[in-house]
Amino acid sequence: MYLCFxxxxxxxxxxxxxxxxxxxxxxxxxxxxxxxxSTIIYPSPIFGPVHSRRLGIxxxxxxxxxxxxxxxxxxxxxxxxxxxxxxxxTPHPTREHVAEALETKLKEMQQENIHPDVLTFAxxxxxxxxxxxxxxxxxxxxxxxxxxxQAKISVLSNSTFIHRPKIHEALAKVDNNIxxxxxxxAEYINKVDRPTQPSYDVNRIIADIKSxxxxxxxxxxxxxxxxxxxxxxxxxxxxxxxxWLETIKExxxxxxxxxxxxxxxxxxxxxxxxHEELDAIRDRVIxxxxxxxxxx
Numbered sequence: 001m002y003l004c005f006x007x008x009x010x011x012x013x014x015x016x017x018x019x020x021x022x023x024x025x026x027x028x029x030x031x032x033x034x035x036x037x038s039t040i041i042y043p044s045p046i047f048g049p050v051h052s053r054r055l056g057i058x059x060x061x062x063x064x065x066x067x068x069x070x071x072x073x074x075x076x077x078x079x080x081x082x083x084x085x086x087x088x089x090t091p092h093p094t095r096e097h098v099a100e101a102l103e104t105k106l107k108e109m110q111q112e113n114i115h116p117d118v119l120t121f122a123x124x125x126x127x128x129x130x131x132x133x134x135x136x137x138x139x140x141x142x143x144x145x146x147x148x149x150q151a152k153i154s155v156l157s158n159s160t161f162i163h164r165p166k167i168h169e170a171l172a173k174v175d176n177n178i179x180x181x182x183x184x185x186a187e188y189i190n191k192v193d194r195p196t197q198p199s200y201d202v203n204r205i206i207a208d209i210k211s212x213x214x215x216x217x218x219x220x221x222x223x224x225x226x227x228x229x230x231x232x233x234x235x236x237x238x239x240x241x242x243x244w245l246e247t248i249k250e251x252x253x254x255x256x257x258x259x260x261x262x263x264x265x266x267x268x269x270x271x272x273x274x275h276e277e278l279d280a281i282r283d284r285v286i287x288x289x290x291x292x293x294x295x296x
Contacts, residue, residue, distance in 0.1 A: 001159040022267060024276075039265070040079050041068065041086060045093040046101045049109070049116055053295040054257050057175070059105065059116045061140065062123025063098065063130040065133055071125035072160040073180075075195040076227060076267040080124050083196070085266075094134040099139040106147035116148055120177070121155040125176045128161040134170040141173065153175055156219070160197060162208045171212070178217045178257065179209055182246050184234050192232045209251050217255045222278060225271035232271060236277045242283070249288050256285045259295040 014273055027172045044066035051060040064070050066089030080086065093101075101120075109116065119140060121127040130136065137153075144151055154176035162165045162179065171177045184202055189195065209216055224234040236239070248256060258281055260273040278294040285292035 002021060009176055024142065040081075040292070041066070042080075045098045045121065046105045049069045051116065052118070052120065053259065054293065055120060055152075057115070058110070058116030058118045058120040058154075059151075060123060061098065061102065061119060061121045061127075062126035062134075063092060063121065063127045063133065063136065064088070065092060066124075067122065072129060072196050073126070073158045074196060075193065076192055076233075077185045077221060077223060077261055077265045077270055079263045079265070081266045084125070088104070092130050093141065095135050098136050099143065102140065103143055106143060110147055118152045118154050119144055119148075121157075123152075126158055126160065127155060127173070128157050128164075128167045134166040137170040139171055154178055156180075158189065158193070159209060160171060160195065160200065160210075163204070168208075168211070169296050175216055176278045177212065178214060178219050180219050180221075181205070181209065181244075182221050183240055183248070184243050185235075185240060188233070188235060188240070191227060192233055206247060208249065209253070214252050214254055216251070216253045217257060218242070219257045219259070221260065221272040222258055222281065223261050223270055226269050228267055228269055236273050236281070241281055245284055245288070248285060248290065252291065256290055256292040257295070258285075258292065259284060262295070 027162035029242075042060065044062040044063045044064060047058050047062055049059045049061040059121045065088040067090050069083055070088060071078075071080075071083060074083045076082075128135060137155075140153055144153055152175035155174050156169060156178050157171070157180065159179045159181065162171060180193075183189060184206070186202055189200075189202055198208075209218070222236050224236065225230055235244075257280055260278060262271055275296050278296060282294040
């Protein structure tokens with residue numbers, strides 16, 4: 001394991017392909033990252049800002065400890081690595097610590113005239129597992145409104161706790177409630193997403209997502225290759241895409257985000273889906289009348 005120190009945020013301009021307006025992106029991103037083999041453990045509770053393929057200039061909020069990973073999934077493609085390799089020895093950051101660190105960073109960015117597009121709950125595990133997640137969302141909304149009212153608040157969640165009333169209510173308050181649904185195939189989920197809860201039921205998850213009445217964004221990873229054990233993980237085939245599309249139609253989310261592997265993964269046998277495969281799936285979602293973006 002070694003630490004990689006990367007330069008401060010450097011913003012560059014690109015012309016947007018869509019509206020010919022300047023689009024700022026971060027070329028050098030995190031202040032510090034811990035790498036173990038090919039994976040990343042993020043600082044806590046604030047990291048970045050970074051450039052997100054899907055969200056723009058994103059200030060990260062990591063509600064997990066800085067020394068490891070806590071997640072209700074153990075995805076074979078997770079950039080933070082396998083759960084077993086990153087056991088934590090420190091507690092979650094407190095609600096007060098998160099609010100103080102976020103305010104300090106937002107003040108600093110304001111002074112440097114850096115304007116985040118989004119405040120994103122992500123990092124070393126499942127953000128909604130924090131015992132005070134709902135209150136932290138309230139604090140974040142208050143600080144966003146004070147320092148960067150133009151910024152959106154996003155939560156990247158694996159959907160495992162959305163059945164809990166306080167979590168559901170908190171997610172309903174954010175701008176981008178981004179919920180994972182890689183497939184509806186239970187065998188694939190157990191081999192790839194690897195839920196840590198024996199009670200995990202994808203049909204219950206789908207019902208819980210529907211309960212947001214369209215105020216959710218579905219996030220799906222498409223990839224190819226095989227696991228270290230030889231399991232075929234290609235979910236770009238019709239056998240996976242067709243039933244997934246039917247479920248997307250039933251859920252009727254506000255938007256769908258599809259993407260593929262962007263960084264090294266703890267299982268080294270995985271492969272990216274192609275641009276053509278992602279574009280074809282994206283177009284089929286759009287044909288349902290649902291906005292969809294593809295990130296390569």
